[in-house]
Amino acid sequence: MNVMTKPVFDVERIRADFPILSQTVRGKPLVFLDSAASAQKPRPVIDAMVQAMETQYANVHRGLHWMSERTTDAYEGTRDAVARLINAPSRDEIVFAKNTTEGINLVAHSYGRGIMKPGQAVVISEMEHHANLVPWQMLRDAHGVELRVAPITDSGELDMAGLEALLQDRKVGLVAVTHMSNVLGTVVPAARVAALAHEYGAKALFDGSQAAVHRPVDVQAIGADFYLFTAHKLYGPTGIGVLWARRELLEAMPPFMGGGDMIGTVSFERSTWAEIPHKFEAGTPAIIEAIGLKAAVEYVEAIGFDAITAHEARLTDHALARLSDIPGLRVLGAAQDRGGVFSFTMEGAHAHDIATLLDRQGIAVRAGNHCAEPLMRRLGVDSSARASTGIYTTMAEIDALADTLLRVREFFA
Amino acid sequence: MNVMTKPVFDVERIRADFPILSQTVRGKPLVFLDSAASAQKPRPVIDAMVQAMETQYANVHRGLHWMSERTTDAYEGTRDAVARLINAPSRDEIVFAKNTTEGINLVAHSYGRGIMKPGQAVVISEMEHHANLVPWQMLRDAHGVELRVAPITDSGELDMAGLEALLQDRKVGLVAVTHMSNVLGTVVPAARVAALAHEYGAKALFDGSQAAVHRPVDVQAIGADFYLFTAHKLYGPTGIGVLWARRELLEAMPPFMGGGDMIGTVSFERSTWAEIPHKFEAGTPAIIEAIGLKAAVEYVEAIGFDAITAHEARLTDHALARLSDIPGLRVLGAAQDRGGVFSFTMEGAHAHDIATLLDRQGIAVRAGNHCAEPLMRRLGVDSSARASTGIYTTMAEIDALADTLLRVREFFA
């Protein structure tokens, strides 16, 4: 891609690529501020999936015929695109899973049960999504691995000193933290976390479900050992996510699931495993979805993360300014480095009621605990409303949110 | 659906629904005889997915807004459609997995490790796909469960006496067999297998990956305990499959993967699980794919399994007649009850070479061990070519295959 010819960021042009954004909801134009839960899909992603299904489809890896060869090329081509996106040293280190959640469960099984020893510990943080918490609890209960929780500061940032304290006894085998909080918007200093983990002999895993959407990711610059993200938040299809891990880790890890495509040879007595990444991809993969993911990666690359983060910074500044002007409204978290995710509570109005009122005006936000129940407890709230931005979010939409919230406040006064 | 108004089976009308079938390959019209590996997608499936992405999409279960509610309804509606398709007693018993393979791994984990005791045994058969073999090997190696293999007869049918012999000591907790072989086309008498398993105190699992495409499935009439199939073979999307199991089994089984959506409440100390089926669906599901699966189910239901099986019987009789006329060609398996899957070897020509020659004429068949290496060994062949039919397969395509195979034979003479 030639950086010189990259068009300037034009949010209206981008919006034109997303058919759903011209829909109305309850008679009002859709204002979609729930992209952190799942993002909308641009036409190139939809088209790539349709084109595959209409013109070039068969099962992959197994067929000795033209359709299968072409489909295999397309499917495998996504590994190259993803490797480039996150600057992975090798395409063979890109494993496709159903979503981030499956990827983390894979690591909890194949690295946690497969490599870690009972008595070792896993460190997570207080601001993890359940996807990066429950699998480690299950590992703890099944395998006798200790689960430690690194604190966050009152501003909603990872407490680095607190993290380091948990590493002192060198029992920690893995530090598994989010790269960006889906509640607070906090971007975690991943390179520092990785360096700290390594200093104490632990590996570092990052849940990039949110970060990969909002920031350029370079797994080598971070020094990560494992990195995960999920396509549906990156403007891609549902049903596919990515686990990247260092080659030597993947090679040492036993497989997660058994079945076709992940084997070397099979007899009733014994089976051998395929090379990475295939060892971790049992059964027919999400073929059409991989093809859609490639289109999504190319779509964000064509816009460029410079433009994306700049747009997001403008939106974020504006949103924080407008929201902090609303009496009784409290934005959760105040991290220095934060992305376009704003969770808030409002005096006298419960988050669900807020969400329903906003919905009536066509404004889609989420309300609840955002799959981060322990974090909500830490913040001392039961639930919150959350507005989150995408590349298609406009200043006018932020204004619509803020204006409507002022009316919500009156309604509940 | 009103049976009275069901149109007669018209293969040309059906073909018109599948855009890919008008493609050419290497300059020849595509003759797609690899549907057992993965089937092509009709327009209603493609349209349903596109429509969701273009007009009605958000993450499910979590949103308090219109898009999320509508998407949740659509996603959950697929459970009703699938329950109806296989006559499941309750929609809550329908669990979505990535594919059959993940479904079987789920059972091997949550039922195998979770409920079965070391020293118990699992019985599979000699004609299993690796998907219904490797997970049980992994269970054996991790959990001390014995793996027994029920023999097949020389005609490629399940040896019922051999199966019964394996059950005598009542150590078997689970009989897990294919409902239809992906190599031999053999349809297994599932109700008899289930009755036998139950007589000896075992549960019965059926891998319906092939059967669900070719036969009406009634899990209650079969008396099954677990039933699995995969959408991409049923003219549906990749990335989604179905595990059905009896409610009391699903309720007793611990979860497979941890994460969002599968929890009740979460604290760092302890989590509780959601009700079934959500307990087994961690993370953002394959939403668009579920919507496509519903369209696929409705598509085959509208055609009707009476018409589908009748069409397939005609194709099968014709194919067996034509293939058996080719000197040196050996069709593997000769079951009484068989579906549209024909594996064969040819004297003097290796399966791969056959496949390449057929491909040159636009005819897509598969060659290799069909993810059933132990079965190939049992049959005394290294590999075979396989032609398999779908609802869109025509008599003329069977003729094209047979005619071309005669030329292949000459080529290699």
Next chain:
Amino acid sequence: MFDDLRDLYSAEIRAHGRTPAHGQRPAVFDASAKGDNPMCGDRVQVFVRRDDGRVAEAGFEARGCEITVASADLMCEAVRGQPVGHIRALSDQVAAMARTGRCEACDEALRDVHPLSAVHEYPSRVKCVTLPWHALLAALHGEKETTSE
């Protein structure tokens, strides 16, 4: 701006939602159960005292939205004096009402609950209405926890 929401957030409902009459643990109770809505974090704990096969008193503690609290409060009102064996029928009627918006065949005891039927336009809020009823049934059946799924 929110005129079409005045049905759901009627003065009646809002009063019950903000200043519930039964929003506390009764001094005496013989059964209790918690109800959780795992998708959003709402939680209701219902306490009930039975007398001679009837619900003598019900109360609750909740962390939840106005609709949940209103539903819990209206429920406590509605079930007082009802035969224990009749509660499931009432609960089923409320659930159907919340889903469909209609309640022609509803029990007279549910009269004050009717305004909550406006929730049927907001499917994801239906659980807010049914959660307290699930908890009540669980309490009467001796369970400790339930969910609104």
Next chain:
Amino acid sequence: MFDDLRDLYSAEIRAHGRTPAHGQRPAVFDASAKGDNPMCGDRVQVFVRRDDGRVAEAGFEARGCEITVASADLMCEAVRGQPVGHIRALSDQVAAMARTGRCEACDEALRDVHPLSAVHEYPSRVKCVTLPWHALLAALHGEKETTSE
């Protein structure tokens, strides 16, 4: 009918594929390794005898298609007398040739292997060509098994 396949299935290749000259275990060998193509079940076992830093003799046993057998046979022919240290370079050239169909810079020793370049039009068959080479490299490096992935 199969005219466009006469390149890949040339008389030369077919002869090597059907009646390979080296298709047996040599009487004496000092290294051996198996190669598996897990996607299709092909298997080649390669045997090699070294002498003074060169490949003195190579042979194989295969269950596989004509292309695999022909490739194995042509390989055994091509590597005879080659320095052991040169085999990886040859193998890389064959792999590139099979993928791209071109081999301008190929070693003279690979002259007879060239016709196999026709396989590049059939990507899934490329492994048939490269599998024996993988097995040979594995044998020379003291491994026992390899795959063609």
